Amino acid sequence: MLVENNVALQRYNSFGIQARALRMVRLRSLDDVQALLKLPDMQPQQRDMAPHLVLGGGSNLVITGDIRSLVIKIDLAGRRLLDETPKGWLVEAGAGENWHDFVAWTLAQGWPGLENLALIPGSVGASPVQNIGAYGVELQDRFHSLDAIDLRTGEPFTLNAAQCGFGYRDSVFKHPPAGDKGLGLAGCALITAVRFWLPKPWKPVLGYLDLERKRAETGVDAPHAQQIFDWVCAIRRAKLPDPVVIGNAGSFFKNPTVSPEQCADIIARDPKVVHYPMPDGSIKLAAGWLIDACGWKGKSVGNAGVYEKQALVLVNRGGATGGEVMTLAKAIQTSVYERFGILLEPEPVVV
Ligand SMILES: Cc1cc2nc3c(=O)[nH]c(=O)nc-3n(C[C@H](O)[C@H](O)[C@H](O)COP(=O)(O)OP(=O)(O)OC[C@H]3O[C@@H](n4cnc5c(N)ncnc54)[C@H](O)[C@@H]3O)c2cc1C
CATH class of the missing domain: 3.30.43.10 (Uridine Diphospho-n-acetylenolpyruvylglucosamine Reductase, domain 2)
Structure with a gap:
């Protein structure tokens, strides 16, 4: 060590x-x-x-x-196929594996299913922490189980999906042990390996608007998994700043959900508000639109700024401190709250 x-x-x-x-x-x-x-x-x-x-x-x-x-x-490495049945592949990766490399590797082996989650930065071990998601797929859709060590006792343990308490950008790993979600594990668990279940037959997930556009542009009506992987990479590269060039943590706020009544109230005042009905009857609002509507796109606090191409992404314009990022985030929260009555919840972990 x-x-x-x-x-x-x-x-x-x-x-x-x-x-x-x-x-x-x-x-x-x-x-x-x-x-x-x-x-x-x-x-x-x-x-x-x-x-x-x-x-x-x-x-x-x-x-x-x-x-x-x-x-x-x-930095725990390793990736392997644990089982293959007529119903799917069970694949395991060490927590220190790079997420995107792991996704690319599964495809190269002929095990599709993770392609919509391509190019999300970070490690395999962190992927369950906020139940990463993109382009119509969330980690929980492909998750099987994980191994972890309880840092309080040194005991190893294994959790299945239900035990992880996955939600939108959420899991037990984001909540303190005595917190609002009951048995939270924030700060107590060290995830060592994660297993994924990739079902057969593979079915493409293409419902997301940007992917529909790619399908129309290219004329490829029935893309294979590698094609979707390439589309997702291209879409992400065009939309999001590369952290190597401009420091950022991806989407800074979660998209808030509201009741249909709240949404109707907002639409009455701002007819253009971007919103999506959810299966449970609630409505998801696009946090980036709310921030943009408050005039934040391109604005800065010190060396922290709001990305010009996507108001949901806060960026380091060079030498920003964490304090500047959080001051900017709080100012955005205040103006969105004052205009729409919605408190935006940050996605990244603040330390
Ligand atoms: C440009 C960009 C785009 C992004 N796009 C997306 C996106 O589309 N969808 C999405 O969901 N996220 C996105 N993110 C956020 C980020 O990539 C994910 O949250 C990712 O899973 C974080 O992985 P990490 O290894 O960097 O975690 P870290 O930032 O190192 O840690 C995040 C949290 O996880 C904990 N943690 C990390 N590893 C372990 C472990 N082994 N055991 C226990 N706890 C651990 C840390 O303590 C911390 O609380 C994006 C970020 C960037 C910069």
Whole structure:
């Protein structure tokens, strides 16, 4: 297990925020996980004083200052087919595997199903944390189970989908143990491996408007999985800023859901509001539209700004601090609340 002191975190977070970790350990094997549990930092009395941070690819994080607690960087590798039946493929990946590379690898093996989730930055281990989703597919649609270690007790455990409590950009891993969702696991679980169930026969998911457009543009009516993967990559590259060039954490706010009555009230005042009916009868509003309607696109607070091409993405214009990002986020929340009566909920984890 590699232990480093005073580590610059800029290259470990996609916002490119400058901060330092007093101590960082890298976990490359399950033996490293056992060695981690024996460190003085992980003993109960120390843990209570300085909770640790489990770090994947850092693409869903806002770092607001130097991190004094132990940073646990997950580099657990490995991917394999566990089972194939007439009904599907069961595939497993180590938590430190790069998500996009894993998706590309499954397709190359001839196991389709994850193509709509291509090019989402970050690690396999973080994918259940916010139940990543894009282009009509959510992780929970392909999830089988995960292995994790309880950092409070050192005990390994396995969770199935129901036990993960998946919701829209949500799971038990985003809620504290004594929090609103009951048995939350935020800060307590280190996910070591995730398993995916990719069903046969494969069925394309093409309901999303951008994919429909690609189908119309290309004239390819029945695309195969690799074709959808390529379309998703092209759409994402055109829409979203590349974190290597402009620091960002993707969508900064969740799309809020409202009741049909609330939606009707907003439509009466703003007929152009972008909204989608949900299967449960609620209405999802496009957070990017609400932010744009409040005039935020292209605006800045210090070195943090709202991306010119997509108001849902906050960006680092160069040298932004986490404080500037959060001040901008709070100002956006206030103006959206004042105009529409809706409190936007941030998607990234703030540390
Ligand atoms: C350009 C861009 C586009 C994006 N597009 C999307 C999108 O389309 N859909 C979407 O859902 N998200 C999107 N995101 C957000 C992000 O990519 C995902 O949330 C991703 O899963 C984060 O992975 P990570 O490894 O970088 O996690 P990190 O940022 O390192 O961590 C995020 C959280 O997960 C926890 N965590 C990480 N690894 C583990 C582990 N092994 N065990 C326990 N906890 C862990 C961390 O402690 C933290 O709380 C986007 C981000 C960017 C920058």
